[in-house]
Amino acid sequence: MDKAISQSARLSVAPMMDWTDRHCRYFHRLISGETLLYTEMVTAPALVRGGALHLLDYSPEEHPVALQLGGSDPAELRQAARMGSEAGYDEVNLNVGCPSDRVQSGCFGAILMTRPELVADCVSQMQAECAAEVTVKCRIGVDEQIPEDVLPAFIETVAAAGVTRFTIHARKAWLDGLSPKENRDIPPLDYPLVHKMKAAYPHLHISINGGIASLDDAEPHLDQGLDGVMIGRAAYHQPYDILGAADQRIYGGVHALTRTMIVEKMLPYIETHLTAGGRLNQITRHMLGLFAGQPGARQWRRYLSENAHVSNAGPETLLEALKRIPDAA
Incomplete structure (x- = not known):
């Protein structure tokens, strides 16, 4: 595990479609010099088959910055991860959490919670040609799955393939019946389950995501033993309230610019x-x-x-x- 990127991951801004583009990340980096930033999800087919290499563009000032990939074809993800690594990203993350219809039809995102062996194959292939750390962002389960059963099995299977860092959105995704927007709010949060995963797998770096709207919300999770906290919409809509104090409160550094x-x-x-x-x-x-x-x-x-x-x-x-x-x- 990269110690520097692991330390940065104590706080991260979630990958958000149509929001966390390169301009957003440059702006966020001015507010916080430490927080780990993520791209929007970039699909492996767009890079490998579509040649959309502009999706990998970023400014050097954005480091530490992670590329999030979507896909389910191991060979294709291997090529996309190599591209991300060659572009200089500090981390390449596999999306196993997005609940959109478009993602389901492409068999990637949250639907992959039902196929942990495929996820393990994907990350194994990604690691083969990727100098950057390969990580996974997932849900606690989907649809009728019982999170207490499927999440440990998922983590064990994927960790056995070499992944040591997971970000867990502490909600199930209901792929049948809820819109992507509803999936961000309606399924109940289960923070205790994520904390149980850290207790069960202390050697893994585990971050929590979902419903966390301030540093006051984030710090207790770190104090109770989790390795990181990922904040999404709140960090976008009130960036200075969260990122402006992060370097001092989360990393023990100096206060941000005005x-x-x-x-x-x-x-x-x-x-x-x-x-x-x-x-x-x-x-x-x-x-x-x-x-x-x-x-x-x-x-x-x-x-x-x-x-x-x-x-x-x-x-x-x-x-x-x-x-x-x-x-x-």
Whole structure:
């Protein structure tokens, strides 16, 4: 196990489709220098058959950064993992948790909870040509499975193939009857089961995910022996509340930059993106929650939402939005 990446994984931002793209990750890295960041899920077929290598693009400043792959064909995942490793990712993670219809039809994501031997074959192949650590993100079970029975068996089978780090979303996924959105909220959380897995397999690095909305929520899990906590939507919508204090509270480091300093440090990145033909709102859509809970936050969000999509919008638009924050100066 890579000790550096293992330490970073004490806190991570979950891979979230349409959200954790490279612009989001660059922004998050300015807020926290330590937290482990994940890509959106990238399907192995898109890389291997589709040649969509742009999906592997990232900025060097994003490290430590992990690539999450989706797929169920061992040979294809082997090639995709090699691509991710060659691109310089610090970790390559296999998605065994996403409940979307698209994922089910492709036989990957949460449906793989029912096929642990296939998952073991996949990760074994991925490790064969991947210098980065191969990890797994899973659920506690799907549909009518009994988590207390299937989760230990799943972990043992996959760990026997060489995986030493698991992130467990502490909910079942109901593939029949619930939408992907409902699967993030409706199935009840079972945090004690995840803690039992750490007690049963102390040699494994186990992180918990699901329903954790603050560092106050996260720290007890670490204090009680889990190796890491993964936060999703809360880290996206209130990034500074969580990531801004993470380096100090989770890693014992120094406090983060101020919100205003982060805006200023985004300006050169934005300039580069615009020069390459990009649009301002491709970046600023991830920044709407930067001032969440602060005076002027609503005006900040509103100004960016109404103006950042305009074709000639540039850094001055961001600076104009900053004027809506009373204490920005």
